[in-house]
Amino acid sequence: MHENLKAVNRSTASGMGRLARFFGFSEVMGRLYGTVLLSPEPLSLDDLAQRLQISKGSVSMNMRSLERWGMATEVWVRGERKKYYKAESDMWQVIRNVLSSRERREVNLALEVLGESIEKLQQAEGELSPDELALAQYYLERIADLQAFFKFAQIALETILGSDETLDFEAITKIEIR
Amino acid sequence: MHENLKAVNRSTASGMGRLARFFGFSEVMGRLYGTVLLSPEPLSLDDLAQRLQISKGSVSMNMRSLERWGMATEVWVRGERKKYYKAESDMWQVIRNVLSSRERREVNLALEVLGESIEKLQQAEGELSPDELALAQYYLERIADLQAFFKFAQIALETILGSDETLDFEAITKIEIR
DNA sequence: CCTTGCGTTCAGAACGTTTTGAATGCAGGG
DNA sequence: CCCTGCATTCAAAACGTTCTGAACGCAAGG
Numbered sequence: 001m002h003e004n005l006k007a008v009n010r011s012t013a014s015g016m017g018r019l020a021r022f023f024g025f026s027e028v029m030g031r032l033y034g035t036v037l038l039s040p041e042p043l044s045l046d047d048l049a050q051r052l053q054i055s056k057g058s059v060s061m062n063m064r065s066l067e068r069w070g071m072a073t074e075v076w077v078r079g080e081r082k083k084y085y086k087a088e089s090d091m092w093q094v095i096r097n098v099l100s101s102r103e104r105r106e107v108n109l110a111l112e113v114l115g116e117s118i119e120k121l122q123q124a125e126g127e128l129s130p131d132e133l134a135l136a137q138y139y140l141e142r143i144a145d146l147q148a149f150f151k152f153a154q155i156a157l158e159t160i161l162g163s164d165e166t167l168d169f170e171a172i173t174k175i176e177i178r
Numbered sequence: 179m180h181e182n183l184k185a186v187n188r189s190t191a192s193g194m195g196r197l198a199r200f201f202g203f204s205e206v207m208g209r210l211y212g213t214v215l216l217s218p219e220p221l222s223l224d225d226l227a228q229r230l231q232i233s234k235g236s237v238s239m240n241m242r243s244l245e246r247w248g249m250a251t252e253v254w255v256r257g258e259r260k261k262y263y264k265a266e267s268d269m270w271q272v273i274r275n276v277l278s279s280r281e282r283r284e285v286n287l288a289l290e291v292l293g294e295s296i297e298k299l300q301q302a303e304g305e306l307s308p309d310e311l312a313l314a315q316y317y318l319e320r321i322a323d324l325q326a327f328f329k330f331a332q333i334a335l336e337t338i339l340g341s342d343e344t345l346d347f348e349a350i351t352k353i354e355i356r
Numbered sequence: 357c358c359t360t361g362c363g364t365t366c367a368g369a370a371c372g373t374t375t376t377g378a379a380t381g382c383a384g385g386g
Numbered sequence: 387c388c389c390t391g392c393a394t395t396c397a398a399a400a401c402g403t404t405c406t407g408a409a410c411g412c413a414a415g416g
Contacts, residue, residue, distance in 0.1 A: 001310065001313075002302050002305060002306055002310050003302075004298040004299065004301065004302035005299075005302065005306075005310060005313060005314060005317070007298060008295045008298055008299060008317055008321075009317075011291055011294070011295060012295065012320075012321070012324075015288060015291050015292075018288075019288070022202070022284060024200070024202070026373090026374075028374085028375090037320055038316075038317055038320055040312075040313065040316050044392095045392085045393070046392085054375075054376090055375060055376050055377065056376095056377090056392095056393080056394095057375075057376065057377070057378095057393095057394075057395075057396090058374080058375060058376075060393060060394060060395090061394085061395090064394090081383075081384065081385095081390095081391065081392060081393095082391090082392065082393090083392085083393070089320065089323065091323055091324070091326075091327045095327075106200060110193060110196075110197070113189055113193050114193075116189070117186045117189060117190065120182040120185055120186055121182065121183075121186060123182065124180050124181075124182035124183065127180060128180055128183075132179065132180050132183060134218075135179075135183060135218065136183060138216075138218050139183070139186055139187075139216055142190075142215055142216055142267065143186075143190070145267065145269055146190075146269070148269075149269045149273075204403090204404075205404095206404085206405090222362095223362085223363070224362090232405075232406085233405060233406045233407065234362095234363080234364095234406095234407090235363095235364075235365075235366085235405075235406065235407070235408095236404080236405055236406075238363060238364060238365085239364085239365090242364090259361065259362060259363095259413080259414070259415095260361090260362065260363090261362085261363070
C-alpha cells in the first residue's frame with residue numbers, strides 16, 4: 001500500500017486514541033475505532049490485533065466496549081465464523097450516545113448532591129451557633145454558584161440532545177449564548 | 179462544628195474530586211479546590227494536609243497545579259510566614275481558563291493533523307493504483323466528517339470564549355443551535 | 357550568623373489500571 | 387458427535403501514576 005495511505009491510517013488511529021483518552025476512554029478503544037473507521041471492509045478481531053499489534057484478548061474486550069457505546073457494530077459475513085466490526089461513522093450519533101448516557105448521569109448526580117447539601121444546611125439552621133450560622137450562609141452562596149453552573153451544563157446538554165434529527169455539522173454555523 | 183456542616187464540606191470536596199477526574203485532573207486537586215472553596219478564611223498547606231489527611235508534599239504540588247490553572251491564588255497574611263490559598267470562586271473564570279488553554283490546543287492540534295492527512299492524500303493521488311485510489315477517496319470522506327466535527331467544536335469554543343464579560347450563569351437561558 | 361519554621365523536591369513505595377497469553381467455552385461443519 | 391477455529395475470560399505481570407516522608411533549601415527573626 002502507498003506510504004501516504006499508511007501514514008494517514010496511523011495518524012488517524014493515534015489521533016482517535018488521543019481523543020478517546022481526552023473523553024475518559026481507554027486509548028486502545030480510540031485506536032480501534034480509528035482503524036475500523038478507515039476500513040471500507042469490516043474487520044475481524046484478528047485483523048485488528050494484527051494491525052495494532054495488541055493481544056486478541058484486549059481487542060475482544062475493547063471492541064465490546066465500543067459496541068456498548070454505539071461506536072461500532074457487528075457485521076455478519078456469510079460463510080464466515082469470525083466476528084466482523086464496522087464503525088458507526090455518524091459522529092453526531094456517537095456524541096449523542098456518550099452525552100446522553102454518561103455525561104447526563106454525571107450532571108444529574110451533581111445536582112442531586114448539591115440539592116441534598118442545601119437541604120442539610122437549611123435543616124440544621126436552628127441548631128447552629130452564630131459563627132456556624134455565618135459559615136452555613138457562606139456555604140449556601142458557594143453551593144448556589146455550583147448549582148448554577150451545573151444547571152447551565154444540564155440545559156446545554158438537553159438542548160443538544162433535544163434536537164432529534166441527525167444534524168449535519170456543516171449546517172451548524174453558530175452556537176449562540178444569550 | 180455541626181455535623182451537617184461537616185457533611186456538606188465532605189460531600190462538596192468529594193464531588194469536586196469527582197468533577198476533577200472527569201475533566202482529566204487528579205482527584206486530589208479537586209478535593210483541595212472544594213475544600214478551599216468552602217473556607218471563608220484562606221488555608222495553609224498544613225491546614226489542607228490535615229483536613230484531607232494527605233501528605234504535605236502532595237498538597238504542595240497539587241496547590242501549585244491549581245494555581246497554574248487559575249483555580250486558586252496565594253494570599254499574603256501579614257505577620258505570617260505560611261502560604262495561604264483562597265479559591266477562585268468565579269466558575270465562569272475557571273471554565274474559561276481550562277477551555278482556552280487546554281481544550282483549544284487539543285482542537286487545533288486535531289485540525290492540523292486532519293489537514294495534513296488531506297494534503298498527504300491529495301499529494302499521493304497520482305501515484306496510486308485504482309484500488310488505492312478508491313481507498314484514498316474513502317479516507318477523504320471519513321476525514322471530512324472528522325474535520326466537520328472538530329470545526330464545530332472549534333466554533334463552539336471560540337463562541338464561549340469570545341463573550342468577554344464575566345457571565346452570570348443564571349442569566350444564560352438557552353443555547354441555541356441553528 | 358545561627359535557629360526555626362516553613363515549602364519544595366524526589367526516590368521509593370503503594371496503588372490502580374491495562375495487557376498479555378493460556379485456559380476455557382462455544383458454535384458450526386464435516 | 388467429534389473437531390476445528392474462533393471469541394471470551396481471567397489470573398498474573400507489566401506498566402504508569404500518585405502518594406509519602408525524609409532530606410533539603412530558603413528566608414526571616416533573634
